[in-house]
Amino acid sequence: MDLIVRNARLPRGGEPVDIGVAGGRIVAIEAGVAAEGETYDAAGHLVCAGLIETHIHLDKSRIIDRCPPVEGRRVNPVMLTAPLKKDFTVEDVHARAERTLCECLVNGTSRIRTQVEIDPGIGLRGFEAVRSLAQDYRWAVDLEICVFPQEGLTNYPGTEPLLVEALRAGAPVLGGAPRYDTDPSRQLDRIFALAREYDVDLDLHLDVGDTAEHMDIHHVLALTERYRRGGRVVVGHMAKLSLLPPAEMAAMARRLADAGIAVTVLPATDLYLMGRDQDHAVRRGVADANLLAEHGVTCSLSSNNILNPATPYGDCSLIRIANLHANLLQVSIPARLRELFLMLTEHSARLLNLADYGLKPGNPADIAVFDAATPEQVVTEIRPPLAVWKRGRRTVTRRPPELHRPS
Numbered sequence: 001m002d003l004i005v006r007n008a009r010l011p012r013g014g015e016p017v018d019i020g021v022a023g024g025r026i027v028a029i030e031a032g033v034a035a036e037g038e039t040y041d042a043a044g045h046l047v048c049a050g051l052i053e054t055h056i057h058l059d060k061s062r063i064i065d066r067c068p069p070v071e072g073r074r075v076n077p078v079m080l081t082a083p084l085k086k087d088f089t090v091e092d093v094h095a096r097a098e099r100t101l102c103e104c105l106v107n108g109t110s111r112i113r114t115q116v117e118i119d120p121g122i123g124l125r126g127f128e129a130v131r132s133l134a135q136d137y138r139w140a141v142d143l144e145i146c147v148f149p150q151e152g153l154t155n156y157p158g159t160e161p162l163l164v165e166a167l168r169a170g171a172p173v174l175g176g177a178p179r180y181d182t183d184p185s186r187q188l189d190r191i192f193a194l195a196r197e198y199d200v201d202l203d204l205h206l207d208v209g210d211t212a213e214h215m216d217i218h219h220v221l222a223l224t225e226r227y228r229r230g231g232r233v234v235v236g237h238m239a240k241l242s243l244l245p246p247a248e249m250a251a252m253a254r255r256l257a258d259a260g261i262a263v264t265v266l267p268a269t270d271l272y273l274m275g276r277d278q279d280h281a282v283r284r285g286v287a288d289a290n291l292l293a294e295h296g297v298t299c300s301l302s303s304n305n306i307l308n309p310a311t312p313y314g315d316c317s318l319i320r321i322a323n324l325h326a327n328l329l330q331v332s333i334p335a336r337l338r339e340l341f342l343m344l345t346e347h348s349a350r351l352l353n354l355a356d357y358g359l360k361p362g363n364p365a366d367i368a369v370f371d372a373a374t375p376e377q378v379v380t381e382i383r384p385p386l387a388v389w390k391r392g393r394r395t396v397t398r399r400p401p402e403l404h405r406p407s
């Protein structure tokens, strides 16, 4: 064999096992694999098939130094970012996205769906840059592109033909942001029609705002049914769910589960942007992913924005995002903490319809060893990865910090 990862503790628990790898694929998972080859002793640490970032904006990461700081409670990140986009060259987007991508990699992520903005302001430069980045880093990550109109579709002439050009060029996922359209419902109509025409999955930004009086999810539910897109629709944010009483939230969760609509919760951005209408007792505004999951919704947790006006923070650690969600939603029960880890791994794979994810024979040997014994310990203590492999090749090594005691 090319590699044997010994004494690996799997997320489901049980006694540690050995993982045998040949030709970039997992060929054995059992105790005491009898084979020769390069060996890594995981020493009983938790091992998973790598973390999955289902929603990040690589193209507009790391621009916070270009945006003048704004005083006051109200912020509009899209308005702050829009004027900068005309100066985004392919090289500039590539360089910033690459720095962010490398941070994702060293934090244990090896599969990513990235949102990429398309409109007459940026043209296809962001798309081109991220597409070439995906090629450059194929050795470390599967990078899938979701193209979408950030500044509106129906109100921004020229946007739809560019989206179509990107879809024709092979963009596998289409997104939307109806909140920034003067006609949110018509944007959703167009996006669903395009998704059918080009046979692509959908991944929409949805329902961020100060009240839950109007929610676009109702229209998305109707369109998902009309176009029979169940299982191929993801909605990101859904911050307004956090404003609903538990019974209404549960009813909505069941409708989403029945319709086959998955949800990506983006705690860092929603915590930063929600409650801007309040000056005290500010609402947290983050949808409860555990509650959604309890009612059968496929959920993931993701980073969304890194160092830009929508989220001026970020180290690209998905584990930290899971910890943030746990902290915000006051999650302490081990089974729920464990579920948050699954929302960075197995549940995310289901959300992205990945057929070849997971530690089992036949799958690509994507393997990550964490400095912890259990998924819940990874989440509560923000334990980092120690080693990561992509298709059987080592891509990351992280050494625990050392304390130098006096002798």
Ligand SMILES: [Zn+2]
Residues within 6 Å of the ligand: 055, 056, 057, 115, 205, 236, 304
């Ligand atoms: Zn987003």
